Amino acid sequence: LSDKEIPITKIYGKTPIDIGGSGLNVKNILAENEKKAWEADIRYHLNYVLDRQLIPGLIYRINNGKLEKVDFKESSAETKELTSELRNLFKGEKPEMQEFSEKFIDIFLTPIPDVKRVAMDIEVEVGEHDYRIPDARLAKQAIIAISFVASDGLKIVYVLEREGFTFDKLHKEFPDDAKIIFFKSEKELLTESFRIMWEYPVVITFNGDNFDLNYMFHRAEKLKIDKDLNPIHVKRGFGIMAKSECDLRKGIHIDIFNFFFNRSISGYAFGGSYQSASLNAISEALLGEKKYEHEEEIHDMEYDILSWYNLKDSILTLALTKFNNSLVWNLIILLCRITKLPMHDMIRRQISTWIQNIFYFEHRRKEMLIPRKSEISEAKKGGALMSKFNGQKFQGAYVIDPVPGIHYDVVVMDFASLYPSIIKEFNLSYETVLCPHKDDEDNLIKGTPYHICTHKMGIFAYVVGFFRDTRVKYFKPKSSDKNLTQKQRSYYHTIQQALKVFINASYGVFGSQNFPLFCLPVAESTTGIGQYSIKQTILKAEELGVKVLYGDTDSVFLLNPSNSQMKEISDWSKRELDLDLEEEKTYQFLALSQRKKNYIGIYKDTKYVDIKGLVAKKKNTPDFIKNAFSQLIEILKEITNDEEFNLAKKKIIEIVKSNLNKIGQPDAFTLEDYAINIGLQKNLKDYVKTIPQHVRAANTFIKTEIKKAQANNASDDEIDAIKRQYQKGDSVRFIKSKGHLGAKVIEMSKLQDIDSKKYRELLKSALEQVLDALDISFEEISGIKKMDAFF
Structure with missing residues (x-):
């Protein structure tokens, strides 16, 4: 912040609890003496990674008891060429960016090993009155099947023998290379499952944090299985995605639900191709396969159906890490390298934590003190471009009014990664905007009253700039280069997808007031330059006689421009704005409404439909x-x-x-056709002031079911199970109905309940x-x- 060295005291503790926690520790002693510490809220294992500058996902060897990174820059003709080309990419850049690129170029050069891994899934006996997924912590019901599918060819299902069930045949779809093994005791089934888990360095589940591994751990405790045999370690969840987290005592547990649930992954890496984060929806979207569809309840399934249903889930879970040349596995490793986060943390944290860790790593590398958030806001107040603040927002993106109607041959010209480009080209970072150097005070940023540093390149600018340039100028073109092999193109595609996730999310994180390095003038300057750039581009297009139909954040919609007009606009943008403006897409047909961010476009040639808002x-x-x-x-x-x-x-x-x-009308639509799904953002009892229709429907259903159960002399446990049927995170499936409530869950509804007026x-x-x-x-x-x- 002050661009000078300051004296500080570094305090070491023998264990993490010497630093923080309850009782007598360094943090509490400092607080009692009204002293503030820097960098005191970084978790212990992450501090270890930062201090030793370790990059998770790279390859290390142990030499004389010390970790040594294996250098691949000169390992083959291909990596030599790649190293040379990437170095040339940054030859004309500022020293900070050249040094950073040289230091981290190996995150792309180091080959990604295809590690041996096993996917697994469990099935639990569910009673007649159990309306929801069994509670993993209580683990009351027996585990009746566990399946394993591994990258080395293993396909096996362990099934618990139960009274009333006999095995006479395999399911017709059960693979020839798979086995079923029956156990008379659940304890033996679990112990043998643990033996398999110890053998693999990576165990993959779908929602294993909240259920599969969590349930197995607590069930093993209930069955008094020797703790030394249990490979699972359960700890409290960190963040919003999991109530708990399951580690392995030897190896790594990847819960791919957390990975696919991450909005940055679903949106940027997979383009919103799956609508919900269920195994079925993701598998259908990415693999073209679905879970085994069944009519009977799991506890009623015959052995042949149960074993195939259970195995299919594990097959899909492993396939999600192997499809498209192991795209997901490679993405996970690359994101660990980029974010400098261990695999366990990277998968279970949101993008804001990823980006925070990248910058913490860089601060530690350059021996820069990570400032406290309050210090940044005190030194760099900003607010000059605010439309609203104090809990609301600074000025956002610029959107011009659309020209409503039908248009043909519309070209959309797009600023390549607008905000990341602005951050790099205008040197925006918390330490460079409103820098302390007197000779920079007249060096104002376009469209803002803030000055920018000329003495050095800011940390945001060169980190974001490095990742943006390597993607846009190198890996994205390489991913579609027909002169390369399919394997090479696939690898480059994975890299550019990983970079896309980080680049596209970076400004959103910088602009969030929750980000530890949030700096209001940086956020304001980014959108201010963006607005200025779009406005100037529109004026330039109109000056050339091109009709502008619409402008949205980082793109302009031009009515049938000629190639020479587009080239002139593009050249002007690079010359005057220092930003790349390129043709992104052409619509053969575009329907614009009077509303902003609301249109339908049909791509020329591909017929792809682009729908907004x-x-x-x-x-x-x-x-x-x-x-x-x-x-x-x-x-x-x-x-x-x-x-x-x-x-x-x-x-x-x-x-x-x-x-x-x-x-x-009768026989026109089914009840399912009318069904609406809305998730519960909190538990039913927590909806007090405003009670939405889906919550009213769920409450009414539970009251009705309790009355029925009480009339049948149901036990307290059965009544409790009914009360727990809908909890936070569950979806309520209901219809809009006649009457004062206005909604009924699908289980209570008939076609004649439909409120036709509401559906119209x-x-x-x-x-x-x-x-x-x-x-x-x-x-x-x-x-x-x-x-x-x-x-």
Whole structure:
């Protein structure tokens, strides 16, 4: 912050509890004496990594009791060439960036080993009155099956023998190379399962933190299995994704649910291809496969069905780490290298922690003291560009009003990674904006009243700049280079996807007031320059005679520009703004509504449909509306001119009319077609002031079920199980119903309960934005004519 050395005292403790925790420790002694410590909130094992500058995911050897990193820069002709090309990429850059790139170039050069790993899944006996997933901590019910599928070919299911079940055949889909082994005792089944887990360096589960491993650990305790045989270690969850975390005493546990649930992974790495973070949804989206579908309850399954159902889950779990040349496994290793986080932490933490650790690592490498958040806000107050603050927001992205209507041959020109580019090119970092150097006070940032440092490149600027440039200028082009082998292209694609996750999220993290290195003038300057750049680009396009239809954050929509006009705009942007502006996509057909961030575009050639801001895409939309929406989109794909549009318009009106007429009619839609899914953000009892419709529906269902159970003299345990049926994180599946409650869970509903008026309103709110973009009035479709039709 002050760009000078200061004297500090470093305190060492023999154990972590000497530093923090309860009782007498360094932190408490300092607090009692009103002294503040720096860097005192970094977890112990992470401090070890930072101090020793270890990079998880790289390859080390032990030499004379010391860890040595294995250097791959000169290991083969391919890595020599890659090293040379990456070095050349940063030749003309500032010294800080050149030094950083030289130091961390090996995160891309070091080969990723395909480590032996085993996926596993458990099935638990669920009683007739157990309405939800068994509680892992209580582990009351028996484990009736455990399956293992490994990268070395192992496929095995351990099944518990139970009364009333006999084994006479394998399921028809059960693989020929898989085995089933039966156990008379659950204790033996668990002990043998633990033996397999000890053998593999990596164990993969889907939601194993919250359930599989957690349940096995507590069940083993209940069965009094020797603790030395149990490979699982359970600890309290850290963050929002898991109530608990399961480690292995030897090896690594990867819960891939946490990985796929991470919004940065689902959005940036996989482009939102799966709608929910369930094993079924992810497998269907990425593998084209689904879980085994069954009608009977798990505890009622015959051995052949149970063993195949259980094995299939493990097959899918392992496949998610192996598909597309082990894309997910490689992504995990690369993200560990980039974030400098151990695998356990990287998978279970959000992107903000990833980025925080990158910068903490760099501070420690350069022997820079990590400032306290309060110190940054005190030294760099900012606020000059605020629209609202104190719990609200500084100025955001610039969006111009769209030109509503139908347009053809629309080119979208996009600033490549706008905010990361701005951070690099304008040297934005907490220590460089409003720096302490007097000779920089006149060096103002475009579009802001803040000055910027010329003495050095800021830590945000060169770290973000390095990752942005390696992706945009090297790995992204290489990933589609037809001169390379498929294996090479696949590896480069994985690298550019990993970098994309970090680059795209970086500004969102920098702009969050919860980020430990948050600096308001940096956030303001980034959006300020972004706004300035978009405004200037629009003026330039109009000056060249190109009509601008829309502008959104980092892109401009241009109506049928010539190649020479696009080149002129691109050259001007690099020259005047120091930013890369390129053609990103071309729409053969674009429908813009009057609303901002609301349009439908059909890509030229590929027919890919680009939809922004439309309600019908949301996962809690009823199926019949989703189906109507899909039909509309298929029709739009064929439009290239006004004549085709007018024909399409008539078809779309018929589809909407048909759906309106079907609502509430017997035999038109099923109850499932009307169902709405909404998740519980908290436990039912915690909804006090405002009680949403899905919560009302769940409460009513539970009250009704309790009355039924009491009439049948149910036990207290059975009543408790009913009360626990809906908890935080569960989805409530309900319909909009007639009557004062307005909602009923699907289990209590009949078709005649449907409130037709509410569903017509829902269809209208979901499709109105699409129709609005196409200049079709919903009122006109439903029989209410536009006023101008009478004149």
